Amino acid sequence: RKEVEQDPGPFNVPEGATVAFNCTYSNSASQSFFWYRQDCRKEPKLLMSVYSSGNEDGRFTAQLNRASQYISLLIRDSKLSDSATYLCVVARGGGSYIPTFGRGTSLIVHP
């Protein structure tokens, strides 16, 4: 089982739609969680950190379920500019702090 797993998609949605991505992780000792966004042929950029209580940043909401070991990202009122690949990132505590990236979920928002 991969350490971080995501549905690769693509998710193809119309503008204005709400879309949700899930990500599962295998290591229960994981302590830090993030969502990154990667545009085609560009470097990944931090979208948001994920906190235990859940957190929101504008149209984006992230949630963490430690018991089930999954993280979610909800995007409301999708924009064309949201089209990108969304990477789930998990890092363990203790020893080396090494973020592990999922392969990403592709989102295409169309007019």
Next chain:
Amino acid sequence: GAGVSQSPSNKVTEKGKDVELRCDPISGHTALYWYRQSLGQGLEFLIYFQGNSAPDKSGLPSDRFSAERTGGSVSTLTIQRTQQEDSAVYLCASSPDRGSSLHFGNGTRLTVT
């Protein structure tokens, strides 16, 4: 302020040649990472430097790969006797401290012919 800088942005080399990739992290960032991303694949961890500690080399795929970080700042990733399967985008990232998010450079696209 300046972000993470990587050079060269593109490198084409013949199989069997050695290559050096350079990363200038954000000033003051103590953590530095190298990842690589093959076409259509996720990011694969290679090596991690944290302050003056010994680097975590657990992700290096073979002994042809090595990296160093001089003076706690600039890092160089060296690939010896390159193979075609080494073709990928090599991404460097830095972080202000342990536990913070990563700031990536634009990457070096390596093509081995």
